[in-house]
Amino acid sequence: QVQLQESGPGLVKPSETLSLTCTVSGYSISSGFYWGWIRQPPGKGLEWIGTIYHSGSTYYNPSLKSRVSISVDTSKNQFSLKLTSVTAADTAVYYCARHTGYFDYWGQGALVTVSS
Amino acid sequence: EVVLTQSPGTLSLSPGERATLSCRASQSVRSNYLAWYQQKPGQAPRLLIYGASTRATDFPDRFSGSGSGTDFTLTISRLEPEDFAMYYCQEYGNSPPGTFGGGTKVEIK
Numbered sequence: 001q002v003q004l005q006e007s008g009p010g011l012v013k014p015s016e017t018l019s020l021t022c023t024v025s026g027y028s029i030s031s032g033f034y035w036g037w038i039r040q041p042p043g044k045g046l047e048w049i050g051t052i053y054h055s056g057s058t059y060y061n062p063s064l065k066s067r068v069s070i071s072v073d074t075s076k077n078q079f080s081l082k083l084t085s086v087t088a089a090d091t092a093v094y095y096c097a098r099h100t101g102y103f104d105y106w107g108q109g110a111l112v113t114v115s116s
Numbered sequence: 117e118v119v120l121t122q123s124p125g126t127l128s129l130s131p132g133e134r135a136t137l138s139c140r141a142s143q144s145v146r147s148n149y150l151a152w153y154q155q156k157p158g159q160a161p162r163l164l165i166y167g168a169s170t171r172a173t174d175f176p177d178r179f180s181g182s183g184s185g186t187d188f189t190l191t192i193s194r195l196e197p198e199d200f201a202m203y204y205c206q207e208y209g210n211s212p213p214g215t216f217g218g219g220t221k222v223e224i225k
Contacts (some may be wrong), residue, residue: 036214038214038216044217045154045162045204045216045217045218046204046206046216047140047216047217048206048213048214048215048216051213051214059213061214062117095161099211099213099214101149101151101166101208101213102149102151102163102166102206102208103151103153103161103163103171103206103214104159104163104166106161106162107160108159108160109160
């Protein structure tokens with residue numbers, strides 16, 4: 001059974017960088033598939049942030065592309081998200097998921113609040 | 117970029133009733149690459165339907181998906197209490213590959 005778990009700071013100051021890591025178990029990232037990040041502001045809908053292939057190829061939401069970076073560490077079976085210059089509008093639950101075109105396995109989500 | 121419009125925003129129904137949710141795309145979805153997700157409060161979304169009509173293994177056959185091109189439908193034949201939730205559609209046939217609709221809330225009337 002594929003499982004994903006997000007980790008990282010729950011509070012980030014405005015203008016700083018949000019960093020989250022997703023640890024995958026039950027499947028080796030290096031075996032294939034794409035891996036993605038999705039976020040959901042409180043009370044709102046889902047927004048795809050970006051996706052990475054195990055080789056390191058990335059695809060980003062054009063609306064966030066200038067601030068987003070996703071990387072992969074196959075030795076740790078993890079992939080990571082960095083979002084720079086955050087504002088209150090970036091406050092959301094951040095999910096990592098396996099991206100098979102659709103998203104078939106999801107982490108439980110990590111709430112990140114942007115506040116001073 | 118494809119824009120997905122879900123309607124209605126909220127659907128108020130009673131257990132046992134039929135629910136029909138719509139997802140309309142601003143341009144044709146290649147190969148009917150459309151998925152539906154169910155999300156309950158405080159939980160991550162769960163994949164419900166992919167390829168417009170293939171049901172994920174966790175879900176019973178009262179859930180069905182249909183449609184092609186730009187118009188897609190999720191139908192719940194007879195609502196059970198556990199079906200009251202948010203439902204999102206997502207297309208993955210075009211670029212960028214992760215566009216979601218705004219969601220439909222199915223609530224108890």
